[in-house]
Amino acid sequence: MDTLSLGSDEMPIVGLGTWKSAPGEVYDAVRTALDAGYRHVDCAPIYGNEPEVGRALDETFAGGDVSRDDVWVTSKLWNDAHAPEDVQPALESTLEDLQLETIDLYLMHWPVALKPDTSMPQSPDDLVSLDEQPLAETWAAMEELVDDGLARHIGVSNFNIPKLQSLLEAGRIAPEMNQIELHPYLPQTEMVSFARENDVPLTAYSPLGSKDRPEGMKADDEPILLEDPTIVEIAERHDATPAQVLIRWAIERGTAVIPKSVNAGRIKENLAAADLSLTDDDMDALSGLGRGRRYVRGELWTLEGSPYTLESIWEE
Numbered sequence: 001m002d003t004l005s006l007g008s009d010e011m012p013i014v015g016l017g018t019w020k021s022a023p024g025e026v027y028d029a030v031r032t033a034l035d036a037g038y039r040h041v042d043c044a045p046i047y048g049n050e051p052e053v054g055r056a057l058d059e060t061f062a063g064g065d066v067s068r069d070d071v072w073v074t075s076k077l078w079n080d081a082h083a084p085e086d087v088q089p090a091l092e093s094t095l096e097d098l099q100l101e102t103i104d105l106y107l108m109h110w111p112v113a114l115k116p117d118t119s120m121p122q123s124p125d126d127l128v129s130l131d132e133q134p135l136a137e138t139w140a141a142m143e144e145l146v147d148d149g150l151a152r153h154i155g156v157s158n159f160n161i162p163k164l165q166s167l168l169e170a171g172r173i174a175p176e177m178n179q180i181e182l183h184p185y186l187p188q189t190e191m192v193s194f195a196r197e198n199d200v201p202l203t204a205y206s207p208l209g210s211k212d213r214p215e216g217m218k219a220d221d222e223p224i225l226l227e228d229p230t231i232v233e234i235a236e237r238h239d240a241t242p243a244q245v246l247i248r249w250a251i252e253r254g255t256a257v258i259p260k261s262v263n264a265g266r267i268k269e270n271l272a273a274a275d276l277s278l279t280d281d282d283m284d285a286l287s288g289l290g291r292g293r294r295y296v297r298g299e300l301w302t303l304e305g306s307p308y309t310l311e312s313i314w315e316e
Ligand code: A2P
Pocket: 017, 205, 206, 207, 208, 209, 210, 211, 212, 226, 241, 243, 244, 258, 259, 260, 261, 262, 263, 266, 267, 269, 270
């Protein structure tokens, strides 16, 4: 399995995504994935399933075939814990749920702050502006997690170039990851170049187009990535599936990729994508599909009266 280097550690390039994996399903998904050879699991407390992921990890390690050191586990700081004093307790709660002593990678989930104990904002009062709670202060508290040995690596998610640049300038530790939405409909070529020039690895989330996300997050006219004729045609030519083409596309671009599945067959199929070879012509055809299509737009943070707008989040 290919890896990305984070400092002296190697992160397996394909990980199991767990956003939208329901409690009751995610235990089997994690066990199946680790059994099939996955060595990277991507988690977050807001997914509402970390205790069940933790049970799957613990029982796998107890089985003796896979050890803790073999598996890369990422989790994320939720938006309601950006105040510096809330950062360590948030990670400690995640570590307890995941039944781990340390996390391999801890990401600031969004460049958006919420009042404490707010999962999702119901009114503008639930949001805290970045002037009131600067990202650099949250980052400084995350740096202490590394100092204290609770997190081996720290990074961010959903950061645009200017926000990433400002942390690169302000931080004592440079962000070691930006996890963002990446797929052929949203290739983010400028971010990919910026990240490469600045040695910030990227992870592609929603690599398959996240068709199982909540209806409220979907646009009426949205194209279905897995049914794109170009992707289907490339898949057929390689005797592969559209999902495998999408996963291999992400690997070819040097990004980690975290397809979510709770289906045993598809979990294995997604890992096997690492063995597919795409030609230069295939990559050219896929690079023609870009259309700025964000499936995860961040509209939750922009309700009327919010200090955040889609422009301020993405600067597009
Ligand atoms: P399931 O969990 O039933 O397999 P994303 O990773 O972009 O968020 O996409 C996840 C969605 O893609 C889920 O609906 C998941 O369903 C589905 N999915 C995962 N792997 C595959 C695959 N190999 N082929 C088709 N759909 C897949």
